[in-house]
Amino acid sequence: MERLQTILLVAGLGFFLFSALIMGVWPYTLLKDVPVASLEELAKDIHPSFNDLSQRYPEVFSEYYGQPNEAAYAKALERGRDIYIAEACWHCHSQQIRPVSNESLRFGPVSRAGEYQNVLQLPQLLGTRRVGPDLSRESGKRSNDWHAAHLYEPTWVVPVSVMPSYKWFFETRVNDEGDARIVPNEDGLAVIAYLQWLGSWSEIPPATFYNAGQVIGEGGK
Amino acid sequence: MTSITMSGAPTAAVTARSLVNRPLVHAHLLAGIGWFLVAILAGLLFSTQFVRHYLFPDQELLSPGRVRMVHTHLVAFGFIFNCLLGGMIWAVPRLCGQRILSDKLGWLIFGVWQAIMLSAMAGILAGHGQGVEWGENPTWIDPFVVVGWVLVVTNLIVPILRSREKNLYVSIWYFLAAFIWTALTYVMGNFFVQYWVPGVSGAAVTGLYIHDLVGLFVTPIGWGLMYYFVPVILKRPVWSHAMSLIGFWGLAFFYPLNGVHHYLYSPIPMYVQYGAVVSTIAVELVVTTVVINFFMTIRFDFDTLRTSLPMRWFYTGMVLYFITCLQCAFQTTLTFQKIIHFTDWVVAHAHLVMFGVFSFWIFGIIVHLWPKLTGRQWASRRLNEWHYWLSMIGLVIMFFDLTIAGLVQGFSWKALSPWEESIVASIPFWWVRAFSGVMISAGALCLVSNIALTARRPVTEMAPELQPATT
Numbered sequence A: 001m002e003r004l005q006t007i008l009l010v011a012g013l014g015f016f017l018f019s020a021l022i023m024g025v026w027p028y029t030l031l032k033d034v035p036v037a038s039l040e041e042l043a044k045d046i047h048p049s050f051n052d053l054s055q056r057y058p059e060v061f062s063e064y065y066g067q068p069n070e071a072a073y074a075k076a077l078e079r080g081r082d083i084y085i086a087e088a089c090w091h092c093h094s095q096q097i098r099p100v101s102n103e104s105l106r107f108g109p110v111s112r113a114g115e116y117q118n119v120l121q122l123p124q125l126l127g128t129r130r131v132g133p134d135l136s137r138e139s140g141k142r143s144n145d146w147h148a149a150h151l152y153e154p155t156w157v158v159p160v161s162v163m164p165s166y167k168w169f170f171e172t173r174v175n176d177e178g179d180a181r182i183v184p185n186e187d188g189l190a191v192i193a194y195l196q197w198l199g200s201w202s203e204i205p206p207a208t209f210y211n212a213g214q215v216i217g218e219g220g221k
Numbered sequence B: 001m002t003s004i005t006m007s008g009a010p011t012a013a014v015t016a017r018s019l020v021n022r023p024l025v026h027a028h029l030l031a032g033i034g035w036f037l038v039a040i041l042a043g044l045l046f047s048t049q050f051v052r053h054y055l056f057p058d059q060e061l062l063s064p065g066r067v068r069m070v071h072t073h074l075v076a077f078g079f080i081f082n083c084l085l086g087g088m089i090w091a092v093p094r095l096c097g098q099r100i101l102s103d104k105l106g107w108l109i110f111g112v113w114q115a116i117m118l119s120a121m122a123g124i125l126a127g128h129g130q131g132v133e134w135g136e137n138p139t140w141i142d143p144f145v146v147v148g149w150v151l152v153v154t155n156l157i158v159p160i161l162r163s164r165e166k167n168l169y170v171s172i173w174y175f176l177a178a179f180i181w182t183a184l185t186y187v188m189g190n191f192f193v194q195y196w197v198p199g200v201s202g203a204a205v206t207g208l209y210i211h212d213l214v215g216l217f218v219t220p221i222g223w224g225l226m227y228y229f230v231p232v233i234l235k236r237p238v239w240s241h242a243m244s245l246i247g248f249w250g251l252a253f254f255y256p257l258n259g260v261h262h263y264l265y266s267p268i269p270m271y272v273q274y275g276a277v278v279s280t281i282a283v284e285l286v287v288t289t290v291v292i293n294f295f296m297t298i299r300f301d302f303d304t305l306r307t308s309l310p311m312r313w314f315y316t317g318m319v320l321y322f323i324t325c326l327q328c329a330f331q332t333t334l335t336f337q338k339i340i341h342f343t344d345w346v347v348a349h350a351h352l353v354m355f356g357v358f359s360f361w362i363f364g365i366i367v368h369l370w371p372k373l374t375g376r377q378w379a380s381r382r383l384n385e386w387h388y389w390l391s392m393i394g395l396v397i398m399f400f401d402l403t404i405a406g407l408v409q410g411f412s413w414k415a416l417s418p419w420e421e422s423i424v425a426s427i428p429f430w431w432v433r434a435f436s437g438v439m440i441s442a443g444a445l446c447l448v449s450n451i452a453l454t455a456r457r458p459v460t461e462m463a464p465e466l467q468p469a470t471t
């Protein structure tokens, strides 16, 4: 029985707690003084693209989110994050730029620990696989329209894309003249707002955007 | 060292009558195979997205991302969990000479677990997935999983406590440690990461979770079962008991320290990352002890590989295990990480270890146990052979294909080519992957049809426990 207790207590409990201590608790204590921003705090900085959404899709926007104010922004961000999780976008996209492999040239400034200290990173979404590109500097890189078209049918804007289409983020609205228009629904608006938020806190714009082998834009580094 | 190891521990209890609840083992293995089918179907379905021929486009309930989560979740908790549990319900009573605590509890766990799996699958498809890799079941299921595991442990630890063997066989060491590790790991990944630890520190803990699920749940139980079944089938004790103990303590100490290697070059403090790299390399040395022990137990008895299908599955798994671990020691280095992280290389590695190693061992156990569980000889040796060859060749194709794809992707990204270019370059590889998936699925169908055919045969073989006791 002596052996049994050794196995349970030393190997089972002891070594496990040791690993959790130095691999989990220690990094945690380093960051514990950096406050974790709440949703309300995050939503104070309304990104201009959110206003743009409200003007571009006024009918659906006001129906689902009312005015483009802080409360609406908070609601959209949280819902967007939830959908990002539920659809496993995070299994195909990372939110983490490494200091190697020219990633800062491709995507923008290398990720820093402080950027993740907020409730939208609970659970964290750094990701471990990239079928599509990193999204942590997505804010402002594309227009709302581009995102809407891309989510509806990715191959319309990127013909070779293997990203799934998300038709259920959209609904059909008929206006007074009887014209039908496909517009983002509550989920679609939320996802676009979330994508446009990702990296919006980064004061430095992405260094360089590469497209079809050509530099199409340059910012500070 | 002890009589139990010298005489080939596993046979110690064979004479006792009806030690094992065979219908329960049978049920767990069957359920595991059932979930395996669903899981690979999901994998296959998801792989069609990568070649732009998704079979059910624009169906919200079959959204590719959700199907991917079903794939990995069912592989781990539906297939591997059920089969390892079945293996333990077979091995623990025989090693300890004691029945499990309660058959009723065993059946309750069986039912509850399948219900958990069904609701996890339904929940993920309905869009309630949790954002934790390998913990994707909806959050409300997590407490049930924890309770379920506590019941599993209760049922299996009692025979160990009641055992009159003075020295515990090494398999039991692994099981005991896994009882605690699995509980802690699950709570760490599904509660701490979900509710309390955000951002980068959350990533560090998630890394521990992903890795501990492989290293502290699947690995120790898998090794424990190998240390049981290999000597039983060869009728020969393991080569070195001392070596198996080195393996145990090495695993216990180094494996938990590996987790952060899933997030190298992330903003997690660098010393933690270095620690993870070093202990990952250490684990590979530890693993080598198990592999050596196994090969020395077989020695040069290569004829067994031709005649005994279970041994062939075990052997193949061991060879692949060695390759996996060798690969691991390289790919965890920061040099490799620059290129291969985020690419299909990692997916190749994941399939090599989860399918090529642990699933192969499980198949060996299934092939070995089936006649003992059902009292019926396998209906068709040929179907079993087909199952083996299709799975093995399918896996090898998938592995090389995705490994090369990973390198292509990694270098393409580093070269700053447009993202589309890496997609275009990957699509041929993704076709091959889908094709290898079809092979693996065909192999699984051979197993299933063989099981169905076997069920129709007359009962010819009496399980040892049912024969009158001779001593």
Ligand code: HEM
Residues within 6 Å of the ligand: A091, A129, A131, B040, B041, B043, B044, B045, B046, B047, B068, B071, B072, B075, B344, B346, B347, B350, B351, B354, B355, B359, B433, B434, B436, B437, B438, B440, B441
């Ligand atoms: C029909 C055969 C199979 C096919 C077509 C298949 C396909 C896939 C696909 C497409 C992915 C996602 C990869 C990505 O994100 O890029 C995946 C991931 C995974 N599969 Fe499979 N799979 C198959 C069988 C299996 C089996 C038998 C197992 C284990 C027993 C398994 C374990 C895993 C694991 C652990 C991952 C996660 C990999 C990672 O995140 O790095 N798969 N599979």
